[in-house]
Amino acid sequence: MTRIALLGGTPAFPxxxxxxxxxxxxxxxxxxxxxxxxxxxxxxxGPLVAEFERRAADALQVDHVVAVASCTSGLILAIRALGADxxxxxxxxxxxxxxxxxxxxxxxxxxxxxxxxxxxxxxADARARLEHKSVGLVLATHIFGAPCPVEDVEALGTAxxxxxxxxxxxxxxxxxxxxxxxxxxxxxxxxxxxTKPVVAGEGGLVATNRADVAEAVRLGRDYGNxxxxxxxxxxxxxxxxxxxxxxxxxxLARLPAALERRRELAAAYDAALSDIPGVVPQRIGxxxxxxxxxxxxxxxxxxxxxxxxxxxxxxxxxxxxxCYFDPPVHRHKAYCDVPAVDxxxxxxxxxxxxxxxxxxxxxxxxxxxxxxxxxxxxxxGAAATDAASSHH
Ligand SMILES: *Cc1c(COP(=O)(O)O)cnc(C)c1O
Numbered sequence: 001m002t003r004i005a006l007l008g009g010t011p012a013f014p015x016x017x018x019x020x021x022x023x024x025x026x027x028x029x030x031x032x033x034x035x036x037x038x039x040x041x042x043x044x045x046g047p048l049v050a051e052f053e054r055r056a057a058d059a060l061q062v063d064h065v066v067a068v069a070s071c072t073s074g075l076i077l078a079i080r081a082l083g084a085d086x087x088x089x090x091x092x093x094x095x096x097x098x099x100x101x102x103x104x105x106x107x108x109x110x111x112x113x114x115x116x117x118x119x120x121x122x123x124a125d126a127r128a129r130l131e132h133k134s135v136g137l138v139l140a141t142h143i144f145g146a147p148c149p150v151e152d153v154e155a156l157g158t159a160x161x162x163x164x165x166x167x168x169x170x171x172x173x174x175x176x177x178x179x180x181x182x183x184x185x186x187x188x189x190x191x192x193x194x195t196k197p198v199v200a201g202e203g204g205l206v207a208t209n210r211a212d213v214a215e216a217v218r219l220g221r222d223y224g225n226x227x228x229x230x231x232x233x234x235x236x237x238x239x240x241x242x243x244x245x246x247x248x249x250x251x252l253a254r255l256p257a258a259l260e261r262r263r264e265l266a267a268a269y270d271a272a273l274s275d276i277p278g279v280v281p282q283r284i285g286x287x288x289x290x291x292x293x294x295x296x297x298x299x300x301x302x303x304x305x306x307x308x309x310x311x312x313x314x315x316x317x318x319x320x321x322x323c324y325f326d327p328p329v330h331r332h333k334a335y336c337d338v339p340a341v342d343x344x345x346x347x348x349x350x351x352x353x354x355x356x357x358x359x360x361x362x363x364x365x366x367x368x369x370x371x372x373x374x375x376x377x378x379x380x381g382a383a384a385t386d387a388a389s390s391h392h
Contacts, residue, residue, distance in 0.1 A: 004376050005316035006387045012373050013318030017366060021359040022194045023258045025250035034246035048245035055252055056205050060172075060182030064214035066206045067245065068221050071169045071191030073238035074204035075101030078187040079137060080233075081216030082163045086136035089129065089160065091121040092330040092346045094141040098167045099329045107137060109338055111330040113345045117283040119143045119296070119353065122345070123152040127159065135160050141167040144324075144355070145197065145291030146284045147176035150184045157185070165189070168207070170293035172197045173259045177287055182207040187217075192248055197262075197291045198255055200248035203240050261360055262292040268364045269295050269356065272371035278302030279374060282353075294324065294355040303378040305385055307352050312388035313377035319370055320357060326350040 003009030037046045049067050057065040068074040079101055088102040093114035102109060110133075112126035121140045138157040140148045148166070157164035164185035168174075172190045174181040182188050187210070190196070192203035206217045219226060224235030240248075266281075273279050278300040284290050299307040311321050328350045330341055356370060377384050 002376065004313055004373070004380050004384060005318075006313045006377065006384055007380060011316060011318045012369050013366075016318040017320060017357050017362075017370070018359065019320040019322055019355070019357050020195050021361060022199045023251070023254060023360045024199065025247070025254055029250050030247050033250055034243060037242040037246070042242055044239055044241045046242040046245075048242045048249065049240050052240075052245040052248045052252070053205075055249060056207070059252065059255070060180050060207050062183045062207045063209045064207070064211065066214055066217045066221065067240040067248075068204045068206060068217070069238040069240060070193070070202055071167070071189050071204035072097040072101055073221070073236055074189040074206040074217070075165065075167060076104045077217045077220040077236065077238060078165055078189055078206050078208070078213060079105045079107070080220055081213045082137065082165070082186055084137035084163060086134060088137040088139055089126050089135045089156070089162075090139040091126075091141060092328040092341075092343050093119055093325050093349060094143070094167065094329060095169065095325065096329055096332060096334065097169075098139055098141055099335065102137065102139060103334075109330075109335060110135060111338075111341050111343060111346075113343055114143075114349055116298070116345055116349055117280070118146070118285070119282055119349060120146070120148040121153060123149055123156050127156055130156075130160055135162050138162050138164045139167060140164070141169070142171035142174055142181055144282060144296050145170040145174055145293035146282060147171070147174050147181055147288045147290075149285065150176050154185060169196060171291060172205075173255055173289075173291045175289040176285070183209055186210060187213050192244070192251075195293070197259065197293055198248060199251045200240070200244040203244045203248060258360060259291060262358060263289070265358055265362055265364070265367060266290070266292045266295050268367040269358075269371065272368050273297065273374065276303070276371065276375045276378065278304070278378065292358060294322070295358045296324070296353050296355045298349070299352050299354065303374075304381040305378055305388075307354055309385050309388040310374065310377055311354055313380075313384055314370070314373060317373045319373060322355045323350075323353065324355055326353075
């Protein structure tokens with residue numbers, strides 16, 4: 001067996017493999033798209049934002065899309081539009097912004113567990129936490145671009161008498177049961193920041209089939225101003241600029257090809273990792289299609305090393321990875337005032353998962369080499385563990 005880099009062997013990737021790289025459209029296409037607005041001096045509130053919204057609504061098969069400055073501001077405004085108050089039921093295994101958006105609306109987070117195989121909100125656990133207390137909102141995230149159990153989450157909302165908002169930051173292009181993610185719940189909110197499937201530099205999209213929600217988000221992204229500067233509520237400036245929309249339109253046009261390649265690479269990882277003990281990819285719902293915003297594995301003891309040793313071993317090989325949602329949100333200092341909750345599954349999973357490199361320029365050969373590194377690091381067991389801990 002070739003010696004692993006952590007034990008002094010030659011790194012598999014001396015130049016290094018990045019974790020992600022945005023699928024940026026050719027700059028000339030973006031400039032050409034932007035030019036008419038730019039030369040008219042229209043830098044915001046222009047036709048490109050409106051066009052981007054139309055194209056996104058077509059792709060998502062929803063009635064309304066409102067472009068905003070970020071997914072975080074979109075979530076804040078969508079929750080504001082629903083007038084939710086009290087507590088919000090949400091997973092702890094998600095990005096901080098999911099909880100922050102509710103907190104900015106004065107809602108108190110009530111965190112629930114994730115399912116260990118899918119890493120999605122554990123709806124049965126959430127339902128159990130609902131007993132004896134009402135909530136004003138249910139929030140769920142499509143984790144790593146795989147649809148969460150949409151119908152179960154919607155049923156949870158119905159049982160709670162609360163609207164459902166989906167954090168779809170990772171999910172543009174995901175499919176659930178033949179339907180695009182985007183039309184479920186009261187609203188679904190997408191991110192356009194650089195690691196997400198569609199990029200605009202920064203930006204977000206609020207998708208909804210409810211005209212009242214779309215209208216309130218439109219007002220809210222513009223200070224709450226209905227047009228006469230007599231504001232109706234304290235809104236934000238969360239508009240998208242024409243510059244961002246130009247990039248977003250070009251990125252969206254390339255999405256089908258980009259997603260096809262991401263899914264091929266994910267399948268290549270699945271195949272290459274299938275014989276390695278203790279390495280299990282995130283489970284995706286039957287009939288669902290993930291965007292593979294991230295390709296994430298769960299590391300079990302049978303691998304021979306912990307997740308952290310694996311990460312150190314891969315780093316030594318030149319392979320960049322991410323341990324997303326560790327610590328999980330209920331452990332953040334931002335939520336230390338929220339009554340303590342016991343989330344043993346979430347804590348175990350936050351310590352067991354790692355996302356592997358996935359971007360358009362990755363090759364099937366690189367995937368096979370990364371899988372080989374994982375296998376050899378696991379097989380190096382205690383020696384790798386000792387080397388990783390002495391590096392600290
Ligand atoms: C990236 C991300 C966000 C925040 O998106 P921004 O556009 O950066 O505000 C929210 N939720 C999840 C799950 C994310 O990954």
